[in-house]
Amino acid sequence: MSTDLKNTIFSVNIFNTNTSQWERYTLKGLEPMPKAENLSVYELADYSSDFDKLYTTYIFTDTKTLNQWNNYRKAIGTPIRVTRAYCSVKHNKDLASKYPGQVAKYSQHMAGKALDMVPYYGNITLEQMYKIALSYWIFVEPDYSSHVHGDARDPGSPYYPIVQYGSQNVYVATCQDALYYNGYLTLTDIDGIFGDITKNAVIKFQKDHNLTPDGIVGSQTWSALLPDT
Ligand SMILES: [Zn+2]
Known part of the structure; x- marks a missing residue:
């Protein structure tokens, strides 16, 4: 990557689903991601290798998603890499233009509630990662040929919930x-x-x-x- 993600300063916004409050941090990419085990801030960056572009220097996610990551990562027990996490609307649209029919209009990545994950130096297979993911993420994409996608969407709904005046999430x-x-x-x-x-x-x-x-x-x-x- 030509973008120096590890030294980029990010605005990290984590919605705490227990307290219903936003917790905000200003962190360098190489710093540990708050509330997430074995994850660095830059791994959640809205960076695209497809376009060699850093779309945003802010990150949105929530504790429900990070807890699912923590439990999944613990069950895996060996390093894995996150290749895509938070994704802006602009980035999602660019991806959809490049890969027609392969990008969800209601992608949970745009809500910071999805992680795409791959093995780290072949220490585990995608199939093994996929099978374990089924127990730890609310939704897992059935196609794991290039990565395992796990997300923490509202159970049973592929769409987004209603938001209105006073909503925070x-x-x-x-x-x-x-x-x-x-x-x-x-x-x-x-x-x-x-x-x-x-x-x-x-x-x-x-x-x-x-x-x-x-x-x-x-x-x-x-x-x-x-x-x-
Ligand atoms: Zn995904």
Whole structure:
């Protein structure tokens, strides 16, 4: 990689699902990821080897996801690598353009709730990793030919939950990132907290797209906000 991820300064945003509070850190890429065993900050960076590009210097994830990683990593018992984690809306769209039909419109990577993982120096096989993943992640992609994808989505739903005024979680950050992608928010508005600025941006977006302008991001607004893949 030409990007010096290990010395890049990242804004790390972890939503604590027990306290329902954001915990924010400013860390170098090579520093240990807070609340995650055997993981460095840069492994969660929105970096793409496909485009040799660092998309963002912020990272969003939550403790539910990191706990699933911790338990999975412990069960694996040997080093594995994370090749893709948090992914911005822009990056997801770029990937979809490059790999048509292979990128999910509602990718859990955009919520920082998914990790793609591979063996480290062939110490374990992808098939072994896949079989163990089934016990530790809420959802595991059935295709493990190039990596094992595990995510901590809401059980049973491939879509995103409703977010609205007062909501705080990783999906609010995804919603704000999508509003930014569509030109309705600025970069500094992405904080995972659904307040007045976000609500007004959603209402404006809904009016512009002939949706009920209620400021609530449900399935129709999510569908319009997220780029098609
Ligand atoms: Zn994945």
